[in-house]
Amino acid sequence: MSPSAAGQSRVVVIHPLLVRVTHWINAIAVFCMLFSGWAIYNASPLFPFVFPKWATLGGWLGGALAWHFAAMWLFALNGLVYALYGLLSRHFVRSFLPVSPAAFWRDATAALKLRLTHRIGQYNAVQRLAYLVAFLFGILLLASGLALWKPVQLQGLANLFGGYEAARRVHFLAMSGLVGFILLHLTLVILVPRTLVAMITGRARIPVDPVEVRS
Known part of the structure; x- marks a missing residue:
């Protein structure tokens, strides 16, 4: 090198x-x-x-x-x-994959100690799990929302949630979970503003891996 x-x-x-x-x-x-x-x-x-x-x-x-x-x-x-x-x-x-319990615990512990490093373009285990859970919230929002929109025509879907009123609660809880994810996401953007720039331009400057540089 x-x-x-x-x-x-x-x-x-x-x-x-x-x-x-x-x-x-x-x-x-x-x-x-x-x-x-x-x-x-x-x-x-x-x-x-x-x-x-x-x-x-x-x-x-x-x-x-x-x-x-x-x-x-x-x-x-x-x-x-x-x-x-x-x-x-x-x-x-x-x-977003894989996400192992060991990796999540390692990165969550490092985050709580303010020692978790962030390399732009790569998600740590905590972020990966957060995105996967956010996807689940999105699916629940759509499914429960359809059940609330057409509770008679989509009675089978509404029954999966335990009825109309139960679907309302699932919809509200999924919304609350998604809001939590958004707050976490915005916090990361504030802490690492480069992530916002990368999502706008699509590009970012990253350090060259030493093994990529030959003498």
């Missing part, structure tokens, strides 16, 4: 175009669903609280429902495109 290799870096593609496009479409759809969903919740609260009016979308129940269903279809179709790409290109396997 040449002595000049130390400190060298190169620009690489971190996020392909389709991943970036679906990411930002998903962000728009999710926030529209959240804010309109909170307006719908306020019309018939499940729990002894409501969301502030400034955090809702739609203006009234009919408007909130229109926003919610429009965002739901955008979320579903965009998710289908991303899922097909992730499976066919093996993006899911490369980015």
Whole structure:
């Protein structure tokens, strides 16, 4: 290895175009669903609280429902495109698997001690599990949302959740879990702003592995 290799870096593609496009479409759809969903919740609260009016979308129940269903279809179709790409290109396997209990415990412990390093373009075990759980929340949101939308036509689906009222609670809990993931995701962006730049441009500068540099 040449002595000049130390400190060298190169620009690489971190996020392909389709991943970036679906990411930002998903962000728009999710926030529209959240804010309109909170307006719908306020019309018939499940729990002894409501969301502030400034955090809702739609203006009234009919408007909130229109926003919610429009965002739901955008979320579903965009998710289908991303899922097909992730499976066919093996993006899911490369980015989010494997996740072992030992690796999760190691990285979670390091994170709690503020010693967890982040290499852009690579997800640690905690991030991988968080993304996998977020995907599950997304599926639960769609399934329970369809059960709430057409409880008679999709009675079999509603029954899987234990009925209409149970589906409402599953929908709310899945939404809460997704909000938790978003907060975790935004925290990482604040701590490592380069991740936001990479999701916009698709590229990032990373250190050159010494074995890649020959004398």
